[in-house]
């Protein structure tokens with residue numbers, strides 16, 4: 001880093017039109033470039049950017065792959081919930097889940113849910129489907145040509161696989177789903193992206209495959225993303241077909257635990273879930289039949305370096321709750337322990353949770369430390385197991401949030417909780 005005059009000199013050059021704002025890193029280190037931009041912004045907006053400029057991350061690393069025109073860093077408070085026992089297909093053990101949020105009462109609520117789940121012996125969780133998608137749109141002459149392209153794709157999936165997989169040592173092409181609308185052909189490529197969330201990987205691989213389609217058929221590529229993917233937009237296709245990881249967590253909680261820890265009954269939580277999450281969501285035309293899965297998904301995404309815009313897909317979740325007779329506490333190994341006099345079964349199924357433990361924002365310092373808390377930094381053994389485990393733990397966090405909020409609503413504690421903790 002240079003002395004204090006260097007940012008002023010660079011800021012002046014930008015002001016005089018000798019340098020563009022985004023070119024500063026070509027002339028200095030990233031930290032100095034960010035300082036120069038802050039000076040410019042401060043002069044032009046009267047804002048003071050002292051705190052934005054007081055960051056601990058490595059500016060070189062951030063500007064390498066995570067941000068352009070860097071001025072500093074946004075800081076979000078991070079809390080932690082747990083420990084909670086997770087018996088998953090990949091996750092196995094007691095976990096603390098870091099959550100970054102500015103919503104008071106959220107961490108307390110999820111923590112309460114985790115303590116209830118822990119008291120019931122833990123939750124089960126499984127990734128039931130996995131596949132990151134990219135769906136280019138091609139122009140054809142009409143439906144006859146569209147049909148010919150679709151047939152060619154069906155007969156040449158192997159060639160497309162070869163082209164796609166030539167760009168990655170980890171990614172595997174699983175499927176190519178075809179859709180036709182008039183003279184538009186959409187090919188929805190589905191990849192196993194292992195421990196990467198996989199959007200860059202899938203996009204680069206699909207570019208190669210799309211080239212083969214263009215070379216061998218009458219189709220002409222219009223856009224490498226044709227929105228049937230569907231990335232970062234509310235879309236039924238993700239809720240139905242899944243995107244990233246489809247993951248479910250569930251738990252059985254004895255009646256006494258519900259009454260003591262959640263101050264309500266299994267029946268009241270079931271009714272709140274039915275009338276709110278199922279009937280209310282249906283009437284609203286919602287894709288998310290849950291209370292606030294997005295809260296946990298967003299906070300876990302921010303803490304662990306996921307792409308925050310994909311909270312849109314992460315909120316495609318259905319919560320089910322049932323008051324059951326003779327319910328047994330989970331024993332966190334898929335079995336059950338002592339029978340009690342009834343209790344609660346609750347589940348959350350997130351259809352399209354897009355997570356990774358390598359790539360994207362996961363490499364940054366606070367984010368990778370948060371992944372360390374989970375024991376999930378970097379690639380798993382076998383590849384994909386770390387991202388599966390992360391999906392399962394977030395699902396259990398979402399389940400904890402659902403339980404706690406539904407209970408707060410059933411016991412009429414929601415507004416007082418937020419009065420006490422959130423303002």
Ligand SMILES: CC(C)(COP(=O)([O-])OP(=O)([O-])OC[C@H]1O[C@@H](n2cnc3c(N)ncnc32)[C@H](O)[C@@H]1OP(=O)([O-])[O-])[C@@H](O)C(=O)NCCC(=O)NCCSC(=O)C[C@@](C)(O)CC(=O)[O-]
Nearest residue numbers: 105106107108109111112115291292404405408413414417
């Ligand atoms: C606030 C509570 C938890 C109090 O709940 P309580 O049962 O009165 O609290 P408690 O003092 O008896 O503590 C119970 C447990 O909660 C946890 N807990 C308790 N306090 C803390 C704290 N400060 N920090 C960390 N953890 C805390 C902790 O696990 C504790 O157990 P312990 O460790 O003591 O044995 C409860 O009233 C609650 O969960 N309310 C619901 C709040 C909520 O879920 N907000 C979510 C956001 S709402 C929103 O964004 C979406 C919305 C609502 O618009 C969506 C929709 O339309 O539904």
Ligand SMILES: NC(=O)C1=CN([C@@H]2O[C@H](COP(=O)(O)OP(=O)(O)OC[C@H]3O[C@@H](n4cnc5c(N)ncnc54)[C@H](OP(=O)(O)O)[C@@H]3O)[C@@H](O)[C@H]2O)C=CC1
Nearest residue numbers: 168169170194195196197198199200201203307359360379
């Ligand atoms: N391009 C786009 O259209 C979009 C991009 N994004 C952004 O994409 C980024 C995420 O893309 P993503 O592809 O996940 O990440 P990266 O682009 O950071 O690539 C991750 C790479 O890590 C390598 N890798 C090493 N170990 C593993 C492992 N165990 N499992 C899987 N891969 C491994 C792979 O290399 P190799 O392939 O050589 O094997 C993989 O391609 C985020 O920053 C996100 O914001 C988001 C939405 C759209």
